[in-house]
Amino acid sequence: MASRSRIAIIGVGNMGEAVLSGLVKAGRAPADIVAGVRRSERGEELASRYGVGTATADEAAASADILVLGVKPYDVVALLASLELRPGQLVVSLAAGITTRAMEAAVPDGVAVVRTMPNTPSLIGEGMTVVAAGASASEEDLEDAVALVRAIGEVAVVPESHVDAAAAISGSGPAYVFYVAEALVEAGVHLGLPRATSTQLVNQTLAGSSLLLRETGEHPAVLREQVTSPGGTTAAALRVLESAAVRAAFLDATRANRERSQELGSA
Ligand SMILES: NC(=O)C1=CN([C@@H]2O[C@H](COP(=O)(O)OP(=O)(O)OC[C@H]3O[C@@H](n4cnc5c(N)ncnc54)[C@H](O)[C@@H]3O)[C@@H](O)[C@H]2O)C=CC1
Numbered sequence: 001m002a003s004r005s006r007i008a009i010i011g012v013g014n015m016g017e018a019v020l021s022g023l024v025k026a027g028r029a030p031a032d033i034v035a036g037v038r039r040s041e042r043g044e045e046l047a048s049r050y051g052v053g054t055a056t057a058d059e060a061a062a063s064a065d066i067l068v069l070g071v072k073p074y075d076v077v078a079l080l081a082s083l084e085l086r087p088g089q090l091v092v093s094l095a096a097g098i099t100t101r102a103m104e105a106a107v108p109d110g111v112a113v114v115r116t117m118p119n120t121p122s123l124i125g126e127g128m129t130v131v132a133a134g135a136s137a138s139e140e141d142l143e144d145a146v147a148l149v150r151a152i153g154e155v156a157v158v159p160e161s162h163v164d165a166a167a168a169i170s171g172s173g174p175a176y177v178f179y180v181a182e183a184l185v186e187a188g189v190h191l192g193l194p195r196a197t198s199t200q201l202v203n204q205t206l207a208g209s210s211l212l213l214r215e216t217g218e219h220p221a222v223l224r225e226q227v228t229s230p231g232g233t234t235a236a237a238l239r240v241l242e243s244a245a246v247r248a249a250f251l252d253a254t255r256a257n258r259e260r261s262q263e264l265g266s267a
């Protein structure tokens with residue numbers, strides 16, 4: 001259904017705004033986007049920042065072909081049930097944990113549901129979004145959802161059984177990277193660097209390393225080895241990270257993340 005052009009984003013907080021910003025930056029006409037918000041001041045802020053229309057959730061849903069849900073997981077099903085949806089509309093959820101089955105049970109027949117898991121670099125068009133079609137979604141529905149999120153970065157279509165695992169890697173991934181950034185800035189300060197200098201070093205090192213990883217296509221272990229001179233300074237540091245079981249901590253952390261998604265989905 002390539003005729004779907006009107007997009008409503010209902011619930012425009014951190015993630016909803018990242019998607020909104022990414023769509024506008026990618027050239028989607030602001031006139032085709034409406035932000036469904038609860039507070040009029042938030043609507044005014046979004047209208048002046050992006051030039052999009054704003055409305056209540058009900059009005060936004062009525063005016064759109066594609067409804068992007070940016071509300072918290074525990075609000076998704078109740079919100080869907082409260083809206084007057086019509087056949088032919090496509091629901092694209094951003095919510096962690098909430099299954100397409102649960103959403104499909106809350107919408108009328110003929111409304112397709114696609115579940116996605118984006119991340120906040122979507123704000124600048126560098127997002128990573130996984131997409132899974134519900135039983136109600138046709139190939140065209142999936143294509144419409146993919147085209148939507150393609151505007152805000154890379155896309156991977158996955159079976160729904162993989163979405164919670166993907167969320168633990170790419171959905172939350174930026175938080176792990178920023179956590180490392182925070183820790184390194186602080187470490188530089190502990191070594192006596194001025195905070196501004198330490199911040200500059202960390203920001204560019206993370207950006208440069210990410211680009212090197214993406215542009216060379218090399219395995220991260222190869223790139224790490226290139227930095228690790230035998231008997232050198234990096235080896236001394238990596239030995240400490242291995243003793244602290246940082247690698248094992250990532251296994252535990254991502255497992256806890258996936259379990260939390262499953263809890264949100266069964267609440
Ligand atoms: N923050 C992130 O990095 C990511 C978040 N998500 C998902 O995105 C969703 C939103 O998360 P955040 O943006 O972090 O939360 P948030 O709290 O920043 O945003 C939620 C927004 O929904 C609004 N809202 C709630 N009920 C509403 C209603 N009935 N009508 C209109 N607006 C309503 C709230 O006012 C708020 O602005 C969650 O389901 C989360 O699982 C997914 C991937 C990454």
Ligand SMILES: O=C(O)[C@@H]1CCC=N1
Binds near residue numbers: 096167171172
């Ligand atoms: O923390 C959360 O629940 C959301 C989902 C993925 C990233 N943030």
